[in-house]
Amino acid sequence: MSEEFIRLSHVSKIYNAHQDNEVRANDDLNFNIKRGELTVIVGSSGAGKSTLLNTLGGMDSVSEGEVWVNGIDIAKFSEKKRTTYRRRDIGFVFQFYNLIPNLTALENVELANEIAKDPLDAKKAMKSVGLEKRMDNFPPQMSGGEQQRVAVARAIAKNPALLLADEPTGALDYHTGKKILKIFQDYVHDTGKNVVIVTHNSLIKPMADHVIEVVDGKIKSDVINDHKTPVEDLEW
């Protein structure tokens, strides 16, 4: 199996092309991500991080360039193929959990499993995030941190090729945020799969294997962390 997992080549996303309000949200991005990496994409508000995550997750198409994921150029996908890719191959964690309030925690995880290719047992996924005792609770009965752990269990249980997280600690306090990041770090370590976290919080950079910094739609730096810090030792 090739070491390379993701390769972006001359990727641009231009909104309102050729109009007065044209925005080059992603402007000629080039980078590689190896298999089994926890990658942090960092940048300030408006830098183009979500645009990039939406590209990787098949939520949106690019204007130019190649987006190779696991040996396939997803930039060439039709909308229908992108939908299948998004459903079957990608796990998502968002800032505000996005759970269905009138399904139990376990049912939320099971629902996602139904569309996945090779899902894991939903109960085991709940256990892996330390929520085996809360499976029958409804999201509104849970704290923000617990809801985010359900969202992480839901993403993990899909057994996705790629897990994407957009500001996953943005709505959480410091200690709860660290718990979520530790689950991601352990997941990468235990499964050898890829996680990409997008954040404006540059203080979490030391926990990553790979840090890509985006400024004004362009890559400002692309650094491999040879000595990553365990989440327990991070301070922000």
Ligand SMILES: Nc1ncnc2c1ncn2[C@@H]1O[C@H](COP(=O)(O)OP(=O)(O)OP(=O)(O)O)[C@@H](O)[C@H]1O
């Ligand atoms: N659908 C759209 N139409 C027009 N412009 C857009 C659209 N989506 C994003 N943009 C613009 O593209 C640029 C990058 O936005 P993006 O959401 O990717 O940034 P971000 O780094 O994720 O920011 P934040 O941290 O605030 O979410 C911004 O200037 C934004 O206004």
